[in-house]
Amino acid sequence: MQITSQNFRSNTVHALADKDLQRALGNVEKGFIGKRQTVVDKLPEFDALRDSAVAIKQHTLKHLDLYIEAYVEKVEASGGHVHFAEDAEHARRIFLEIARRRKAKTVTKGKTMISEEIGLNAFLEANGITPVETDLGEYIIQLRGEHPSHIIAPAIHTNRDQIETDFRRVHTHLDVGRDLTAPELLLAEARGVLRKRYAEADIGVTGANFLIAETGSSVIVTNEGNGDLTQLLGKCHVVFASIEKMVPTLNDAAQVLRVLARSATGQEATVYTTFSTGPKRPSDPDGPEEYHVVLLDNGRTNMLGTEFEDMLRCIRCGACMNHCPVYHAVGGHSYGWVYPGPMGAVLTPALIGVEDGKALPNASTFCGRCEEVCPMKIPLPKMMRHWREKEFEKHLQPKGARFGLGIWAFLARRPALYRLAASVAMPALKLLAGRKGRFSSLPLAGGWTEYRDLPAPEGRTFMQAYRQANGRPRVHAKPETSR
Amino acid sequence: MSLSTKTAILDRIRRANGASGEDAARKASVAERLASRPRGIIPERGQLPPAERVALFVAMAEAAVATVALLPSIEGLPAEVARYLRERNLPATIRLGSDARLARADFTPTAIEVSRGPSDGEELNSLSHAEAGIAETGTLVLVSGQANPTSLNFLPENHIVVIDASTIEGSMEDAFAAIRRTWGEGMARTINTITGPSRSADIEQTLLLGAHGPKSLHIVVIDDL
DSSP states (O other): OOOOGGGHHHHHHHHHHOHHHHHHHHHHIIIIIHHHHHHHHTOTTHHHHHHHHHHHHHHHHHTHHHHHHHHHHHHHHTTOEEEEESSHHHHHHHHHHHHHHTTOOEEEEOOOHHHHHTTHHHHHHHTTOEEEEOSHHHHHHHHHTOOOSSSSOTTTTOOHHHHHHHHHHHOTTSOTTOOOOSHHHHHHHHHHHHHHHHHHOSEEEEOOSEEETTTTEEEEEESSSHHHHHHHHSSEEEEEEEGGGEESOHHHHHHHHHHHHHHHHSOSSOSEEEEEOSSOOTTOSSSOSEEEEEEEOTTSTTTTTSTTGGGGGOOOOOHHHHTOHHHHHHTTGGGOSSOOHHHHHHHHHHHHOHHHHTTGGGSOOOOOHHHHHOTTOOOHHHHHHHHHHHHHHTTOSOHHHHHHHHHHHHHHTOHHHHHHHHHHHHHHHHHHHGGGOEESOOTTOHHHHTTSOEEOOOSSOHHHHHHHTTTSOSSOOOOSSOO | OOHHHHHHHHHHHHHHTTOOTTOHHHHHHHHHHHHHOOOOOOOGGGOOOHHHHHHHHHHHHHHTTOEEEEESSGGGHHHHHHHHHHHTTOOSEEEEOOOHHHHTSOOTTSSOEEEESOOOSOOSEEEEEOSEEETTTTEEEEEOSSSSOTHHHHSSSEEEEEEEGGGEESSHHHHHHHHHHHHOSSOOSEEEEEOSSOEEOTTTTOOEEOSSSOSEEEEEEEOOO
16 A cells, blocks of 8 residues: 555644544544443453563563464464565465465455555455455445555544445446445445355465464454455455564463453453464365465564564554544554554554554654553653654654754753743743743744644743742642643 | 564564573573463452352343343253244244263254354354353353354354353363363363354444344353362
């Protein structure tokens, strides 16, 4: 897909003006936050399970080479194949070889973010193979020619009316007078249309929530049952997974599953968790004839052992974006690539480069809610700060910003000078603001004052006020706004 | 397999971790974990005596929008299936695999038309036997094979699953251990855990049942405690 992360600023301007999108984004807060809290409150061990999940991933990453070796051995013993892919292009080439050998014309797909990451659909179409998305949300956006705007609710930016329009446009074989006014009617239509596609698929493609070294299994988690049908009914099952999906054992997966379902959709358990191990056995009445796993690196080994290693714990639950005020305001497409929200702001620069992804780690208020709700306790704000440092080191910021930061840094390192400057600037600003006590325009701060006034300082610096109060404020500070 | 890519990726992992693939201590730590399968944190909720475990299983399954019936023995299954289909105005048909436990239920006295084998997507109603249950979440664990073809879990609109009360475990970890005891160390090709009927919230976050899998899930617990 075309990466537009470098246009983040203009993307957000369009997103904020898009009334349909703004209406749809209301569903993010409504649909996710309360439900998650309810099920978290019902499980006293939730925090202990988070720690357990973090420990599992940390241990696995430290021994990832050995677990991958153990995993490959088990997959091969069960009759499956593992293919290692350096990058997106390599992964696509591996898939095309399998598809050509099997003379594949149609490929059904369960929801997989890795296939979005490697741009599989456009590549298949260019090679004369038809990809059919089977997850309802993915199917909707495929009809619309769009990309997911959320990693677990890919069509969250759409509304019912738009979906009805798309279904009428594409499903021309159905009665034009049919009723599609209710969501359940739309669902029934998609179910009917997709039902026929599963069994005629030459290949079923899924992602993996986990790969299990103990057994050589791939695990998917779905509520619809579409991924499960995709991998069961396709004549050949191809799993796309990145290397950090590995966990040592089934028991380890069970630990992480508990925090995944609750953090993602606010469920005690996702409806279906399917463990697939190799192709169908001689005694099996159903299942695929071939089983392949494309194991993708695509920049992840470069994150290991760096300040971004913690990001490799991510289990793609979406809780960070569900709780992100920036995501709530601008939606997922503004982020310009596959991974939006706070996890995208950290992962995207690592995978596409800080040059193109530098705007994303800046799109944060550092409110810290993402880290608070992250089931894997990933320090997302800290890592966004690391990216900002990298951006500065690489001289990627505009000259004005560097100049301003340079002046501030010069003063900040000289406390006496800093206090002197502040003690001159504060009364001057108070004087300039006059009786109103606020600025409605200010040179160099137009980005702020275009939309709101800037409150003027009281006249004293913090240090002066602190000294006068003998270290104790006379009046307790009140927060300006409360949540 | 592209051996060179595998080697390159594994080498990068080792370098980043400042480790060697031949380090005996690392190898031992991995082998130990794979063999001992530590259980981590097991929520207290499901760690109950058998009868209470069954009660929790029923409550959690119902909370996930499954329906549950309790039978004293499997002999009553045909009548229960007939009742279920009749009350829902469903055709009197059922598709099932070759499970020996289900073979003990005699459907001939009922009007139900029984067919056997995997689903080709045409059947409306299917019947499976679960290998285990998970009380903590009201989850069924089904294992693939001739006895219970996986397609029966997903294609029909109404799925009826029989489970023996004695196989309802507290946690997923307990259920895995039970399956290893019955099935040995080798994994069946497919293990499905199922918690309630299929659903989607992809249209404006409105929860709808019966997305691609069954619209209704009916669990029949056989009281063999």
